[in-house]
Amino acid sequence: MEVNWMDFIKLLISTGVCWTNFVLVDTYFGLPRKPGVSGAEVIGKTLERMGGDINGGYFMGNIVCSPDASAGTLMASIFYYLLGFKGGLIAALLIFIGNRLCNDPGYAGTLGTFSATVLIHLLSGFIEPKYFIGGMVVAIFTIQGLYHVGASKVLGYIGRKLGMI
């Protein structure tokens, strides 16, 4: 079987771009600082009991309980793939409404979707939007699927390094 290495490299780069985008935007808008709803608090406290970081746990709980920049980046990728740059703008509007329904002021999700749309547009000459869909799935898997305790420690470390906790 022939492996197309160019596809693999594009997927890796888009994973890095998506990961950086949603982690930085979410950290800047205070996801690790406090839980937005009680579900996020339960996840944070459980991760702390398992030996993880409570602020990283709040971050992960907030991701689960509200469409923040992580869901925003995925929505932006899908909408850009389907409808182009205008699709990314529609995704930002929908993410804002989703944020408000989940007791979240909506800054992280809306601005994360917008920044992801701009990034995908700027890189679209080299990496097609379909790679960003796959890249975002891999990026969110590293946070919410692979190893929760380790992921919460990494997110807490980034939050403290950026001075947002």
Added chain:
Amino acid sequence: MLVGGKLEYLYYILSVVTSLVVGLVIGLPPKVDINSFKGNLFFPTVFIALGLAAVTDFLFTLNLVFSILVGVVSSLFSKYVDVIFPGVSYGG
């Protein structure tokens, strides 16, 4: 132009400018507070204007009247966004 180089993108800019002007007229506060559920001059006004303009562009067509209308609607939406989507006091 930023995207594609077509004239229709001027209508998006017109929507945003209209929403900002109407927002100033109806007294939206220019200060951004990221912990507040109240709208301000820039958030969510600009993103609602861009999103609604894109929806209008896909569903109907974007012309002078529609883009100005989108700007007015989005600034009014931003003015009453804490009434339409109120937050509950928890965890803060």
